Amino acid sequence: MEDVLRFVHVLGATVLFGTGMGIAFFMVMAHRTGDPAKIAHVAGTVVIADAVFTATAVILQPVTGVWLAHLIGWPLTEGWIVLSVTLYIVTGLFWLPVVVIQVQLRDLARAAAASESPLPERYYRLYKVWFAFGFPAFFAVLGILWLMLTRPSIELPFLQ
Numbered sequence: 535m536e537d538v539l540r541f542v543h544v545l546g547a548t549v550l551f552g553t554g555m556g557i558a559f560f561m562v563m564a565h566r567t568g569d570p571a572k573i574a575h576v577a578g579t580v581v582i583a584d585a586v587f588t589a590t591a592v593i594l595q596p597v598t599g600v601w602l603a604h605l606i607g608w609p610l611t612e613g614w615i616v617l618s619v620t621l622y623i624v625t626g627l628f629w630l631p632v633v634v635i636q637v638q639l640r641d642l643a644r645a646a647a648a649s650e651s652p653l654p655e656r657y658y659r660l661y662k663v664w665f666a667f668g669f670p671a672f673f674a675v676l677g678i679l680w681l682m683l684t685r686p687s688i689e690l691p692f693l694q
């Protein structure tokens with residue numbers, strides 16, 4: 535059971551990281567074309583990919599993680615777990631607005647493509663926020679991966 539859970543948990547981690555990186559890369563490449571129709575198409579696909587892959591992994595990851603900890607015997611107050619969960623919350627706080635922004639970017643690009651007009655100022659403002667929010671989320675996930683793989687013994691003063 536532990537092996538199966540670990541497999542599902544690591545699979546979730548790869549989906550989370552891989553989909554996140556893929557989505558960011560394709561969105562940036564579409565944005566760089568400056569073509570509203572191309573941006574609308576890619577942003578539309580990105581919104582679906584986030585709903586199907588990322589959201590599923592986002593929900594499954596803490597479930598399989600807490601279950602694994604229970605099976606192995608790690609207390610949830612263990613330093614590396616507390617830090618990982620904190621980073622996970624940080625990631626979520628940056629990821630949720632990004633999901634909303636992606637829908638808005640898609641809609642703005644669709645409207646511009648339909649009316650054959652250039653992308654509005656609001657599109658560029660939202661894109662900047664979308665781009666900036668990706669960095670803390672990316673580094674927080676890197677931190678989680680590091681903590682999960684090395685499981686350092688960290689003494690958190692407030693948990694003594």
Ligand code: HEM
Pocket residue numbers: 540543544546547550551595596598599600602603604606608615618619622675678679682683
């Ligand atoms: C959010 C709550 C989470 C909890 C409670 C949790 C808990 C755990 C536990 C207990 C293990 C097994 C440790 C051991 O073998 O002794 C583990 C392994 C692992 N976790 Fe998590 N995890 C969480 C989220 C994540 C996230 C978000 C990622 C990556 C994005 C991740 C990536 C991994 C990886 C790659 C391993 C395998 C490490 C190894 O076997 O060497 N976990 N996790």
